[in-house]
Amino acid sequence: AQTVTQSQPEMSVQEAETVTLSCTYDTSESDYYLFWYKQPPSRQMILVIRQEAYKQQNATENRFSVNFQKAAKSFSLKISDSQLGDAAMYFCAYRSGSKAGGGADGLTFGKGTHLIIQP
């Protein structure tokens, strides 16, 4: 079974600064997908960024980028120019890509990192 580990229960960053959230995972599969989701307090989970394991290029979405190290099974999220609205729980998630029909497994989540933005 796959596991996802987020070793930072909480991170704090000054507004406008850059912060990196860590995620490692364990799998024996070669085909999979990785995601970062954001969950603001009492609000729904929102996709931040996604990465296909077969792609070497790191995904980027505006101020959000990932550092995907497949050999090291590491998938960190970098948030540049942090904003107050970035404050939330951030979850790293894994999804198998190996099943017929397109990787129908549910997501496996880490325990999350609570990101605090200091004004």
Added chain:
Amino acid sequence: DTGVSQNPRHKITKRGQNVTFRCDPISEHNRLYWYRQTLGQGPEFLTYFQNEAQLEKSRLLSDRFSAERPKGSFSTLEIQRTEQGDSAMYLCASSLQGFSNQPQHFGDGTRLSIL
């Protein structure tokens, strides 16, 4: 844009009672997922539907839990003889079939409290 809708938002019940939650996915999404999230943890996968077929169930889904998606649209999750340990946020998500990296869109969840 109507997202994933879950009802009720909160449910408080006594131990031993049955509860049922409803999830309405995004209309064109044929895949629907249920997750459970306890305090301080990430969501845990419970079960998954493709159209009306329940294709996968986690070992977390004990025989007290049952999920249905009768017409491939909305889904219900029923918990029978609730226990204290069932207190959690129950999240529903939906996605579009086609590519494995299609993101799952989540609802606001139903928070269950067992007295």
